[in-house]
Amino acid sequence: MYLSAVCIFLLVAIPGYGNRVDKLRSISKYPDANCTDLRQKFANASARFTVCSIDHSRPITFCESCVQSYLDVVESYQNMSKFGHNNTRCIDNFVNRDRLQIVQSIYDANIDLWKRAKCNECYEDESESVVSTSNTxxxxxxxxxxxxxxxxxxxxxxxxxxxxxxxxxxxxxxxxxxxxxxxxxxxxxxxxxxxxxxxxxxxxCCKYRRHNEVIFIATSIAVLILTSVFYLIVQFCEEKKAPTIMQQSRFAESFSSSSRR
Incomplete structure (x- = not known):
């Protein structure tokens, strides 16, 4: 207890220690004004893209209507990857030092949604930027x-x-x-x-086709029934002929009599 009190007293007594702690916290939270501004632009672009995606989810006009907000997300993320302060990129401050990787996760989710919808096939790509509608x-x-x-x-x-x-x-x-x-x-x-x-x-239109199919099926069944009835009538009405009995020849009779002897 006594040792803890002494430590606290010494830390407070060190000139400028409190200001240094506040400065470190400030640097950790806000690397610099430029990076903070770039991060805010990325947040705003991601929010607009999310709202646009939901608004155009039914009927689906997502690729056509949200292309600009998608490009804004890509551009704002790339800006954080290019610019920085004291030879440190802004993306390193906001991604590599963040265990949750919130910025990276949101960016990956936006890119994944765009790719799963195959929106790139609606446009011509040039240097990873959507420039115009594709010929197809x-x-x-x-x-x-x-x-x-x-x-x-x-x-x-x-x-x-x-x-x-x-x-x-x-x-x-x-x-x-x-x-x-x-x-x-x-x-x-x-x-x-x-x-x-x-x-x-x-x-x-298919209801007309189904109507025609019903007529065709009914006609086919009727023809089949009439054909079967016709064959039945012919079978019953046909004159039955008595079987012809062949008389045995004398050679057969002599052969049978000799065998009895």
Whole structure:
């Protein structure tokens, strides 16, 4: 008890010790004003990207609507990796000294979400920056707009026949650019558009196909029944012929009599 009191007295008595402790705490919490500003920019960019992802989750327009906020996340993280103070990068202060690695975990989660949605396939990449819409995406949107224009200008009872060509073109092109072996075969925005198109087409047009199929099946069953009845009638109405009994020849009779002897 006495020793502890002496130690506390000596520490307090050392000139400037308290100020040094406060300064160390300040440096540990805020490496410098520049790094603090970069960290805040990363936090704001991550927050905007998260909000944008949720807002455009249904219908899925995530890749199209959140590309700028995604680029802001990447840029703000890269800035922390490039700049620093006293030959120390800001990322080293905020990541390598943090056991939880909060900054790194949030950044990795954002990148993983973007990659799982295959948003990069919607755009052309250049030096890890999304610069423009890819050719496949542009062509798909052209076919999709043609199909939707046909739907919008056609009457309900006529759209299946009039828009069949546009639907087949769109569906065939999607099958061409999509990888059917993946869970997400293409950029998620396009996948969701195609899923909605299939749902709409099956609801509006496949009912006519099912109606035709019912008529075909019923006709086939009727023909089968009539054929079976016809064969049954022929079987019962056909004149039965008595079996012909062949008389034995004299040679057979002599052979049988000789055998009895």
């Amino acid at each position: 995406t542009t062509q798909f949107i052209v076919y999709y707009n043609h199909f939707m224009n046909c739907i919008n200008k056609s009457k309900i009872e006529e759209l299946c026949l009039q828009c069949m060509g546009d639907y087949i073109t769109l569906d065939s092109y999607y099958a061409k650019i999509s990888n059917i072996n993946d869970n997400i075969g293409m950029c998620m925005d396009i996948v969701d558009l195609m899923n909605n198109t299939w749902t709409y087409w099956s609801t509006q």
